[in-house]
Amino acid sequence: MTRNAPSKKRCVSEVWIRRGERRVAASKWTLTESLVSKLVDPTIFATSSALIMWAWFYYPSQLPKAYTKWISSAAAVDSRLIEALRRCHNGELRYGEETGQAPLLQSMCADYKWPPAWGDPVKSIPFPCEIVHMGCGSSCEYHALSRFYRSFKWSIITYLPLNLLARKKNLKGFKIALLSAIRSSSFLAAFITLFYYGVCLARTRLGPHIVGKDIKSRQIIDQGLCVGTGCFLCGWSVLIEKAARRKELALFVAPRAMATLLPRRYSLDKQWRETFVFAFSTAVVFTCVKENRGRVRGMFGKLLGAVLEP
Template sequence: MTSTLLSPSTRRKLDESIPPLLRPLIRAYVLGYASAVAPRLLTLVLQYVTRRRKNKGVASAIRPHDSFITSLQRILRGGLELQRFPTFCAALVGGTTLLEVLLGTAFNRLLSTSQLTSLTRKRLLTWLSSFISAWLSLRLLQSKESDSFAETIGISQDSLENAKQETIRYAGRTLDLTLFASTRALDVIIGEIWSRKRSHRVTAEKWTRGESLISKLTDPTIFATSSALIMWAWFYCPSKLPKSYTKWISSAASVDSRLIEALRRCRSGELLYGKETGQAGLLQSMCADFKWPLEWGDPAKSIPFPCEVVHMGCGPNCEHHALSRFYRSFQWAMATYLPVNLFTKKRDLKGIKAAFISAARSSSFLAAFIALFYYGVCLARTRIGPHFIGKDTEARQKIDSGLCVGSGCFLCGWSVLIEKAARRKELALFVAPRAMATLLPRQYSLDKQWRETFVFAFSTAVVFTCVRENPKRLRGVLGKVLGFVMEAQPR
């Protein structure tokens, strides 16, 4: 963030050159622009470097440099458009602070005869200003039309000449943003209630070990539950997840798509054990690639297909496969986490050591996540499931129709216990909105969009009021960022 990239003296000078009332608006716009443009710029640079290495010495009609400059200009200009995220951030934060000033006098005069305290009136003013700004800023984003949320249908089919087409537009583009806000608002409300209860019971010396355990396990439980929903959606309903999210999970899982498709067909009833349904070719092609007996891929003969197929070349032992997955995933994750940690830490020996420890912990978490998912599948298919559900054809069909995947989904998220408590909070709040999105339609009727707008505005008002009154209640990095952005005075 800009607050960490600039020195305190430089930030102070920049702040002092801007009128106090406009500081939150400008900070919000700059941070919004950076968060919207920076990832795309990084992707562009990496693609450019990769392309230059591949095409080195190869003649091309269009020079890669020209293409890079054109894409660079498009990305930089795109972030400046009115209906984009930077303007939304400026309208949301700047609108809140400006409305507090504009409505302050009239609001206090209106409630001056009420029994409300000045602190309560201040909170209500902040909440109302935030609500109005959030409503209008989200409507600004929603006003941008997208072909992905539109459908063209024919309304007359009497003849080709008389046929007409109508474009129906759907809502849902801003759903992820709304779920993010609502998740944070729930965290603020529930956290405040629980904190007051804890304080009261500790004072009365009635705080129990069970309540202490609930406090410690809340974030891991949220993460594990959210991860289970996300992994289930990735396996059976990938359309419920953003494409980039699905692509990243697929890259981390490193699984043969034919295996996933076989388990999906087991669930849909296309692939039935003990019956010839014409599905043998799917896994038999996989058997041919891995040099396994072709009958392993025939559901009419192999009931069920061996767990070695799930292991994809790691041998028949489920535990060996889980350890192998952990090792390979750890290497893959370290290649990502270590450079990032080295970049963000100090360049001395202590900083380098901290970077390695942090990267190793995060890599272990991700590696355990992947290994537990696969081992959960094996537990249901081989180690535990058949002893409880049965070993007949019907039981095997039931296990591979969803129980084995469900077992993996249930186990994988508990790997978060490897992370530190503070990191668990961040991870839980990161995945919770994405998990909630899997339970809701990605597109819905435009006439119901006001409901989403209301939820976003209400939730944002709760979060912003919390930032004003008790910023420590808003957990994680978001609280620090909003505290910095909404502060009118220079640091």
């Protein structure tokens, strides 16, 4: 499935662009369609991100190892906390019942100098949100701000050198590179922050007031609702990026999200499906390059343009 991703992404984009052009030419492009056109890329990105983050949290084997490693590096979370929530999801860790799970988070409590009782699901129902904050105190809002600052600093170290390399070596180029790096770093920092704050919203701020505060409700929240809320919120950070960049990001993550739902390898008798999609998508991309090369942007567009030149 990975080899087909670039062609499929550009195929979908081209179909939508051509439909829009026909509707505008016929004066049938409505306000609703205009709104959908603006929201389709953020929605694709947010939905794809939700699927990817859900898979990263509960089913990491569905993602490529390098991708899982990069997300883990950006998330900067204690693996014991993830494991505790996974065990809640799988039913191994149950509030109010002795199932032998206390040592997992109690070791974390010892490292952070918290009361050992915080890590015992029999005594602490639910685990304090301070455990999720990992040393940032009890305030969910302060933890969110702290996450944004740390994530932005981590991101800018990566994005700024890359943007500087891609721009002209003058003052104008430096300014453009700096603004682009700040925007991209803010987007990634907001992505991480919204994920964590979504967890806090479900566990502490809103969840208990909507779902309930009894043991069963607390189990439901930590069983998947808190992570699901974070997954739902994080992808909307893409609105920070420019419209053109949103499209690129949406079409970058969509195939990876699909890979969490579809098999990564097809049996021999079903590989014709992948071959057909690849052939059809390639035909669309090649036709687009011949008719209007500007629609296939980036290095891929330049490469195909050079290859298909008479």
